Amino acid sequence: MKTRPARKPVLAEWSEALLSQWSRFGDDEWMLDIRTAGRRADQNRVSWAVALPEGAVISENAWRALHGTAKQFLWSMTVNPPTGRKRLSPASVQSKALTLKTMIRWMALDGLEMFASIDAGAVERLRAWLLARPGNKAKSITPNTIVNYMVVLKDLYRQRAKLNDAPLVDPLPQETTYEAAGLTPATRGSIPFIPDAIAISLLNTALQWVEDHGSTIVQAETIRREARTFGLTRGSKRQASDHVRKALRRAELKSPEGEALSGAYAVRHAANHLVEACYILIAGFVGMRVSEILSMEIDAIESHPIGETGVEQAYIVARLFKTVDQHGGRLERWIAPDPVVKAVSLLEQLSAPLREASGRHELFLVKNTQYGEIVPVTQMHIGWRINDFARHVGVPLHDGKPWAFSSHQFRKTFARFIARKDRSQLLGLAGHYKHASVAMTARGYVGSDFDLRQLVDHENRAETATALERMLVSDRLAGRMGERIVAGNARFRGRAGEQVRQDYIEFVLAETDLRIHACDYGWCVFQPETSRCGGEVGPSEAGRSPSVCLSCANMVIEPQHAPYWQDRRVRNQVLLPAANGMTAAVLTEAIEQCDNVLTRIGEHDG
Structure with a gap:
């Protein structure tokens, strides 16, 4: 156990600084002025008057001192945060206070009387302790939750000159807070969209x-x-x-x-x-x-x-x-x-x-x-x-x-609908919105919401990656672009082509502006120079149709689109017996298009 370092020259009046109109930072009961709609009353309070937990191996004085440091740290993050960081909002003060209280509980059980005693070994013990604790509905705590603790540890170190007690060495010298929490791009996860x-x-x-x-x-x-x-x-x-x-x-x-x-x-x-x-x-x-x-x-x-x-x-x-x-x-x-x-x-x-x-x-x-x-x-x-x-x-x-x-899932789902521009779904909503096109829905509803625009772009990229993955492994695609892909995607198929496929998709997303747009009868691998619908930055909702898209070099159709073409074929066949000569020719052409598509994707019912 390390000796407590000499007190640093900090503002003596920090504990008297106003936290809200009802509380000061030095109080043991905090009433926060949080006005975000939808919060419970207990989410606007923090109690620091907590008894030593059973099994604690530190003194009562050390226990109180740790809580005092936690309050001083939150004061410093509210009035004088690290360079480039925003001051903590009242809601962030409340959430970080809960994180600190849990961390101090662990310190009491681990025998750490000061934040200055935290080193790389202590960080590893904290991470293991957190992973062993039950989270919501008895499930283990997620890596995203552990990130919150790693961020607080890192900020304690960054704010060490403003605190009486803080980590003396960087607790995460070789890794980011996400890496310390065990998060990678593959495991980080996000709020799911509704299927x-x-x-x-x-x-x-x-x-x-x-x-x-x-x-x-x-x-x-x-x-x-x-x-x-x-x-x-x-x-x-x-x-x-x-x-x-x-x-x-x-x-x-x-x-x-x-x-x-x-x-x-x-x-x-x-x-x-x-x-x-x-x-x-x-x-x-x-x-x-x-x-x-x-x-x-x-x-x-x-x-x-x-x-x-x-x-x-x-x-x-x-x-x-x-x-x-x-x-x-x-x-x-x-x-x-x-x-x-x-x-x-x-x-x-x-x-x-x-x-x-x-x-x-x-x-x-x-x-x-x-x-x-x-x-x-x-x-x-x-x-x-x-x-x-x-x-x-x-x-x-x-x-x-x-x-x-x-x-929270509804916002993610809304963004996904717009990103996909899927006529079978979003166009239905656009009809209720009394909009002339899906494009109008996408532009109008995202509006000036920058965060939502980013979310839409993220979902658009995810949809493009998913579509590319399906196309590169398939040997049954229709449409002019689909036929070209099948002719040249042998190296991407199977387990042998898995890494090549992933590298190619990452390259496409990072180095090109290619986006794949969905509709109920296929995918559009949009390229303006070959677009038959007249679209300039994406498919034209006014100009696209099954017949137009089948003659377009951008079109890909896969087995999941078979129900549309089967239904189109049946509808045209029902109309054919009563049609005049000119109409019959049009209907016959449409039926032949459906037959060709269904044959190529292996879904022809004979």
Whole structure:
């Protein structure tokens, strides 16, 4: 055990510096001024008054001193961070405080009385201890979580001149924080996107709830609430319930499943699920973050003219918290398609009684069952409710199990839809958006959101890599580009060609601007000089069609596209007997195209 070094000349008044209007850095109870929407109340507090853990091998004085250093470190990162780093926000202070408290617990069990005692060996012991601890749902802690601890260790060393106690040697001299956590590009991972079949099912169902059943559910909830209020003025709660049932039966309203909304319980559940459908629609159709959606307040929809056209465009007004310096977030606007405008209107109607009772303005409110308070919906709560809605409406299983939705997945999925420009999916959404083309959807909805543009570009690169992988290993491709690839991809196939294939894909992504665009009948390996559709930076949605693409040097069709060509063939055959001579010639040509494609990809049904 090392001797405690002499105290360094630091500001003596650091502990008296204001952390928030309620707390100072030296306090044992911190109340943080965090205004990000969707956070629980306990996520705005930090308690440093923690007892020595059982099995600790350090003194009580050392235990308190370590917590004092942790608070001083967070002060230094808030008022004077390392060169090139932003000051910690209140939310970052809270998250790093939790990391430090866990690290100090380990130090007490490991016998380290000072941060100055941490060396490379201690870092390895900390990493092993963290990996042995259970994480969420009893799973081991992920490498991404360990990165948080490595970053704090590195910053403690960087801030050593400003602290009474800090690592004296670089705890990670030969590796980055990601490498120390065991993360590589292959293992780092990311938030998953929602699989296509599940995303489309969930979004379509949410759309039906909002557009086809939303007004009915709001009407039923209004009847329930007004009947109950009237009934309570005439008698007991039981009599009020009888009054509600009678009023609902007279209205003869139906749930989205076709069942009668004849009782208070059924109506309340339908109203709760409608709120969830509204959230899903906004998240899936606009691509906003969960904190941005939960920050929405009354009158969240604004309309503004588009240039000199005289056409009005609706926007959602909410708060952007990430990447901004303004405390409490910055008001921003997101383009709102018609279904989302309808969803916001329904949320305003459903939240009206809660807003009136609480004096609050948010659209996502809930009555706390423990204390009876009306509080904003948290990110954790909305995540649970999304999964509850998916179970209720019977979203398809994924690999035989229910898909575990999280609120963050919708933004990733939204970006993926735009990046793919897949007409079989995104064009359906574009139709609901009342857009003329997918390109307009992609440009308009990404807007000025730089973070979302980066996410879209990442997904576009990932889609290109996936498509290239499939093409380079396939011996059954149609389309002019597909035939060329099959003729020359022998060296990329099988296990022998795996490394060559990966190196080639990495080269294409890093050294070229090649992007592969999807549609429901094939892939476009886009090259403007050979494009038959007239596209300049990508395929032209107005100019592309199956016939045009089959004559284009950019087209690739693989077996996964067979259902489209089989369906096209059947539809043309059904029309052929009743067609006149000229139409019959066109239909016959289309059928022959389908036959040729299906033969080349080995999916011809004879």
